[in-house]
Amino acid sequence: MTERRSEGSAEKRVPAAAFGADVPERLLLPGVPDATVARLPVYLRVLGALSDRGTRTVSSDELAGLAGVGSAVVRRDLSHLGPTGTRGVGYDVEALAERVSHMLGLTHERAVVIVGAGNLGSALAGYAGFGSRGFRVSALLDTDPAVVGTPVGDLVVEDVAALEQVVARTGAAIGVITTPGPAAQSVCDRLVDAGIASILSFAPTTLSVPDGVDVRRVDLSVELAILAFHDSRRLPAELGLAAAGDAS
Amino acid sequence: MTERRSEGSAEKRVPAAAFGADVPERLLLPGVPDATVARLPVYLRVLGALSDRGTRTVSSDELAGLAGVGSAVVRRDLSHLGPTGTRGVGYDVEALAERVSHMLGLTHERAVVIVGAGNLGSALAGYAGFGSRGFRVSALLDTDPAVVGTPVGDLVVEDVAALEQVVARTGAAIGVITTPGPAAQSVCDRLVDAGIASILSFAPTTLSVPDGVDVRRVDLSVELAILAFHDSRRLPAELGLAAAGDAS
DNA sequence: TATTGTGAAGTCATTCACAGCA
DNA sequence: TGCTGTGAATGACTTCACAATA
Incomplete structure (x- = not known):
């Protein structure tokens, strides 16, 4: 190093x-x-x-x-x-x-494996933010036989059954989970067993992982709820302020 | 400022x-x-x-x-x-x-307008997390004439030129920006002018908004970089721990 | 008895204000 | 002169530990 x-x-x-x-x-x-x-x-x-x-x-x-x-x-x-x-x-x-x-440790390129080739997973596979600056999406996996084998961008969707081999082959350092909630924990377990210690999950579930594994969650419904919270306090407040004249 | x-x-x-x-x-x-x-x-x-x-x-x-x-x-x-x-x-x-x-203020349903019908925007329009619990995607907008008019889920992509009318028609409270970076600020400005005060942006740019407007950013490259940071410190440590006899 | 709700302490992060340096 | 780097002050959040209580 x-x-x-x-x-x-x-x-x-x-x-x-x-x-x-x-x-x-x-x-x-x-x-x-x-x-x-x-x-x-x-x-x-x-x-x-x-x-x-x-x-x-x-x-x-x-x-x-x-x-x-x-x-x-x-x-x-x-x-x-x-x-x-x-x-x-x-x-x-x-x-x-x-x-x-x-x-930040962005000294070498890291391979990223995305599990879940639904709308979101496919979108992320082609997302510019992934391609830039030190990350390369090297595989996209799914369970659905109808999806496995289809091309998405430069990639071909592979069977999630081969997850372990794909991780080994690509030397992936990061796993991204875009499966439906119920599948997320088992996918996570398999990623961890395959040696992945950095996981980014979009699934709306709590993932439990061994010590030393780093999980970050992006939860759209949480983001929206936070916006709703502020929104719900802003409306009455604005009315009150408008009646009382400008705040400052 | x-x-x-x-x-x-x-x-x-x-x-x-x-x-x-x-x-x-x-x-x-x-x-x-x-x-x-x-x-x-x-x-x-x-x-x-x-x-x-x-x-x-x-x-x-x-x-x-x-x-x-x-x-x-x-x-x-x-x-x-x-x-x-x-x-x-x-x-x-x-x-x-x-x-x-x-x-959280989730007492009534809020209409959500998504601007940017690319991969990500389309994925979000169909994302279950959006449909559940108090949020409804009520419009999907784009600039590209080739995309405008095409169906995405229950919606038909509308022209971003009509943004103001769409916001008024749907009574949208929340705007989601999934455009490429360069377009994000002007879309944001228009959303704010149209009366939207809660914005969720996926664009990798800093948005400036007037006081009282709430912006939340989800930046995939930031999430990956944070994972990379921890990853880059974990590798040498694991070698050290393995030599010293790691418990787990 | 099992569990909540909360002072008090501890930890982490932000902000201020300015000494130090190019 | 202008801007960085940082002590010191402030503020926010977490954790501890236990009194209150159904």
Whole structure:
């Protein structure tokens, strides 16, 4: 791996005391907050756009505007990469993109296997966001014999019965589950058994996995419900405010 | 300086002091944390499944297991709905579902307009999660003349030029953006102008909207990048653990 | 007795404000 | 002069632990 410690910065706060003495180093070294990790990909996208436009440097304020966050958040987030900016100037776009990319582990392409070739799975297989920046959809699986064998984009739908072989063949690191809810857990189990430790699920169910397996869920009905919650409080509030005149 | 992120709830805290004493209390009181709001829909799904199975009561511990969170989280979350459980017994499944549903504002059906009838938009139009529980996809729009007029499920793709009329006709409360990135901002602007204040975007861009409009983003490449981050730290660690004798 | 509901403590994240540096 | 990087303050969320109670 590209794990060099060429960085001279001697004072990396390691919360060693919080854990035991014999905890594997990987848990201690980087210490990047989850919230920061979730924003780094957004910065990376913005930096890519800036780079395409020929912009050489960017300030935390500009980057913040383009990413839709506050500038203090940007500076705090980037501080976890070590000193990457130049005071009075800003950040070098190319260098920063490289740093962020490296921090996220996007140093090599990862193969992605999608299980469930329904509408959503097929859509994701062709989705541009999947093809870009370090991910390649290398297989699309389904149970339905009527679907198995049909082409979707560059791929041909394969039988989910061969899941283990497909994972082995493609060296997939990430599994995406777009099956109906009831099938999700068993598909998940098989992905895990096949060696996949990173799973993105669109199924509206809770998946249980062994320790060490990382599951992220995207649940459309949850997103809609959250919007509904805010919506339901906004309507009465607006009426009240309108009657009382402008808020400020 | 719109400073909203994908998780943004534009106005969680109402500045009560600014309004004096005669603002209706119910508008100010609830103060449900964002993190809780994001979990309530999950509880609601679990409660629905329990109800279908004929289960009458459920403890915070059981609910926690089914929802994939800790039991203290469940109790804390539900405490925001007022006293809903019975000590020594648990929660009444039906009554709790009703309470949660009401808290989320899922009391009436909301019309959803999807803009972008590509793979993803078409998939979402037919997605079960959209049809269930208080949401109905009432229109699907696109720019492409070759797509406009074609049927997708029960719907016929309409011309995005008629966006304003479609929103008015359907009384849509929620807009879903599944266009390519470059088109997203202008579609967003038009949705907002048409009176939509709740937007779910799948476009990989930052959307800027006026205050009071709620935007949630689902970004597949962000999700994958987060998985990649954890994946890239797991690999070296597993080797280390394997050498040291991993328990599981 | 079993389980809720909640103070209190702890952990994590955001924001402020400015010293330090190019 | 302008902007980064970061202590310190604030705020949000989680977890603990147990008193209250059906």
